[in-house]
Amino acid sequence: MPFNVALTGIRAASVDLEVTGNNIANASTTGYKESRVEFADLYANSFLSVGSNPVGDGVRVQNVRQQFSQGNIAFTDNGLDLAINGNGFFVVQDTSGAQRYTRAGAFGVDKDGYVVNSSNMRLQGFPANEDGNVGGVLGDLLINTTSLSPNRSTSIEAELNLDASEEVLVERGQTIPTDGADIGVASAGALNGYTGQTVTVTLADGSTQTINIPADAEASATAAQFNALEGVEAAATTQATLTAAGFTNASGTMRVLVDNVPFDGFTSLTDLGNAINSSPSLVGVNAVLDGTDLVITSNRGNDLRLEFSGTAADSFVVQGNSTPASAQTLATANPQATIGGRVTLTVDDGVSITSATNDQFATFDGTPFVNNAFDPVDENTYNHATSTTIYDSLGNAHVTTMYFVKEEAGGGVPDNLWTMYVQVDGADVGDPLLPGGDPTRASYSLVFNDDGTINQTLSDDILISNWVPLDSSGNPNGADGPLNLVDGGTIPVAIPADSSNFVIDLTQATQFGGAFSVNDLQQDGYSTGRLIGLDVAGDGNIFARFTNGESQVLGQVALASFNDVNGLAPVGDTTWVETFTSGNPIIGAPGTATLGTLRSSSLEESNVELSEQLVNLIIAQRNYQANAKTIESANTVTQTIINLR
Numbered sequence: 001m002p003f004n005v006a007l008t009g010i011r012a013a014s015v016d017l018e019v020t021g022n023n024i025a026n027a028s029t030t031g032y033k034e035s036r037v038e039f040a041d042l043y044a045n046s047f048l049s050v051g052s053n054p055v056g057d058g059v060r061v062q063n064v065r066q067q068f069s070q071g072n073i074a075f076t077d078n079g080l081d082l083a084i085n086g087n088g089f090f091v092v093q094d095t096s097g098a099q100r101y102t103r104a105g106a107f108g109v110d111k112d113g114y115v116v117n118s119s120n121m122r123l124q125g126f127p128a129n130e131d132g133n134v135g136g137v138l139g140d141l142l143i144n145t146t147s148l149s150p151n152r153s154t155s156i157e158a159e160l161n162l163d164a165s166e167e168v169l170v171e172r173g174q175t176i177p178t179d180g181a182d183i184g185v186a187s188a189g190a191l192n193g194y195t196g197q198t199v200t201v202t203l204a205d206g207s208t209q210t211i212n213i214p215a216d217a218e219a220s221a222t223a224a225q226f227n228a229l230e231g232v233e234a235a236a237t238t239q240a241t242l243t244a245a246g247f248t249n250a251s252g253t254m255r256v257l258v259d260n261v262p263f264d265g266f267t268s269l270t271d272l273g274n275a276i277n278s279s280p281s282l283v284g285v286n287a288v289l290d291g292t293d294l295v296i297t298s299n300r301g302n303d304l305r306l307e308f309s310g311t312a313a314d315s316f317v318v319q320g321n322s323t324p325a326s327a328q329t330l331a332t333a334n335p336q337a338t339i340g341g342r343v344t345l346t347v348d349d350g351v352s353i354t355s356a357t358n359d360q361f362a363t364f365d366g367t368p369f370v371n372n373a374f375d376p377v378d379e380n381t382y383n384h385a386t387s388t389t390i391y392d393s394l395g396n397a398h399v400t401t402m403y404f405v406k407e408e409a410g411g412g413v414p415d416n417l418w419t420m421y422v423q424v425d426g427a428d429v430g431d432p433l434l435p436g437g438d439p440t441r442a443s444y445s446l447v448f449n450d451d452g453t454i455n456q457t458l459s460d461d462i463l464i465s466n467w468v469p470l471d472s473s474g475n476p477n478g479a480d481g482p483l484n485l486v487d488g489g490t491i492p493v494a495i496p497a498d499s500s501n502f503v504i505d506l507t508q509a510t511q512f513g514g515a516f517s518v519n520d521l522q523q524d525g526y527s528t529g530r531l532i533g534l535d536v537a538g539d540g541n542i543f544a545r546f547t548n549g550e551s552q553v554l555g556q557v558a559l560a561s562f563n564d565v566n567g568l569a570p571v572g573d574t575t576w577v578e579t580f581t582s583g584n585p586i587i588g589a590p591g592t593a594t595l596g597t598l599r600s601s602s603l604e605e606s607n608v609e610l611s612e613q614l615v616n617l618i619i620a621q622r623n624y625q626a627n628a629k630t631i632e633s634a635n636t637v638t639q640t641i642i643n644l645r
Helices: 002-025 219-227 269-278 610-642
Strands: 035-043 056-066 073-075 082-085 089-093 099-102 107-109 115-117 122-127 155-161 171-177 186-188 197-202 208-213 232-248 255-258 261-264 285-290 293-298 304-309 315-319 327-330 336-339 342-348 352-355 367-371 384-391 397-406 417-424 442-447 502-505 517-523 531-536 541-546 551-557 559-561 569-572 575-577 586-588 597-600 602-604
Touching: 002 035, 002 056, 002 610, 073 082, 082 089, 115 122, 155 384, 186 327, 208 219, 219 232, 219 342, 232 269, 232 304, 232 327, 232 336, 261 269, 269 285, 269 293, 304 315, 304 327, 327 336, 342 352, 384 517, 531 551, 531 597
Parallel strands: 082 602, 155 502
Antiparallel strands: 035 056, 073 602, 082 597, 089 099, 089 122, 089 559, 099 575, 107 115, 122 551, 155 517, 171 342, 171 367, 186 336, 197 208, 197 352, 232 293, 232 315, 232 342, 255 261, 255 304, 285 293, 304 336, 315 327, 384 397, 397 417, 417 442, 531 541, 541 551, 559 586, 569 575
16 A cells, blocks of 8 residues: 555654754754764565565665764863864763763863863863873873972983183182392392392293393383293382381481482471372382381382482481391481382293292292182173072972083193082082081083083082072071982982982083073972963873963873764763674773874864755655655545445
8 A cells, every 4th residue: 555655754754854853953062963864665575585576665764873074173262172183982971970972072170170071971081190190090080179289309401502612711820929038128329239030931831931130120120021921920019118216307408319309398207208199200109107117119110219318417217128127227328228129920820930049039939829710799700600490398499500610721621621610599509528517619520522512421420419498588498408428419319309409410511612502401390389270182181280380290081982983872962872783992092093182172063064954854844745745646546446336
């Protein structure tokens, strides 16, 4: 009968209308996958034969199949909105503990800190431990909202370049004063009484120079000869002392000539000193009172010549600056005295001086000196510096500063040597010389190869083992203190750390002929921090961001795939459950095997194409109407048969 055929067609068209209507209704449902109706024809047949000239018996709905094609990905403002780009399903657990699977990634955090969807189903993944290491056991993803505990600094890694063309700033050498028997003697007459002397100077490059000092040479002229040599500097001064005990101006008409400049009309050494200082004719000569004595100084090292004129009752005593002091009493019988100057030599390291006689220089054993030595408050004493913030065991911030000073090679000092000094909060942190002593200046040698890389064998290991964390008042702040080398401080610092010790790693440092640059400077400490946001990476790792700038892995989102996704059974809330047909879920991390990757702050839209569904709606409506027309025609034919008489 055609009635049965038409009824099957109406039923099939009705199901098609329902499926199409459901697709249209869920066109804006996140993660929804459209369905399509699959039909099959019906034929009557027997066990032994399908018969001849078979006539169809209508149609049936063979399957309603969901289409798991990729939907469009739309961006949102919620960091926990997740979209799967590719294959896979989110794994969620409902309140009964049953696992479901979904492509809808609109997640948030509930009052207990669990990541849930709008149906309060908990997102499943691989939780991480306190160190951020992700395990492989599937479980609820929990967001820990407590503050991040501080972490003390135990290591600084610096990748920097020291400029190979920098000059050596520090100067080292000896200061050698003239100490011969002739020096500074007050000699009667117009000459200083110095005898001639020959001096041999060996320069830093090994070459020699000879200085011939003639007899009665002034100290200024001798200094000029030495100043012409490389690595040698010389200065000269001359002093004469007029003693108050030997001063007598009984006549009141005494005249004194200082380097042929006359002074008279004075009644005391104070008056004479004022006159000398006021004279425009005496260049580089000044006078000062030393108690009651008058000291006359020639700053250029010229001889001081003093001449007396007056009565027999007048006199004064001129004392030279030799040791022991020599003196001449100027009077009518001895009206003139000359005092020669003293030369002081400053010679660089590697420069030596010898002489066959000791007339002016008895010995050349000088006093070692260091000019322009490193001073952290004087930027002219170091070539480069850089700073970074570190943290003590309580999370307090401190500033570590590293200073770099280029050293001069030679004399056993290797080429390409730099000294690095370290301070924390502007204070020295080197181990004390004696237990319980004050900190010393922490300094370390850095030696570079001729290709600019650091020589790790010759360079020092850098361990800061005497840092006591202080508060703003300069008192210990209660954080863990140091562990000196003699007490067991070692490299590497033990983890978990129990001291303030930290290492500085400069294995990536270079010395190239370019500007000083800090390419990377990292340290492993941080202060306490509050949770301010969450980020999800493409591989599913969930990162918590804190106010201290740190981030921590809290877990990894898991995805599931199936051998036959069409075997999944939809159970509402845009979720599916596994069936015997779908097979068991294959669970893994996003981006592994056949699983897709994640996009955070994104949602996968429904894959329903509205224009296509509207066309399908028209087709289903037409099919329904056509099958109804079949019933109408069959009814007319049947009525005709009934009306036969």
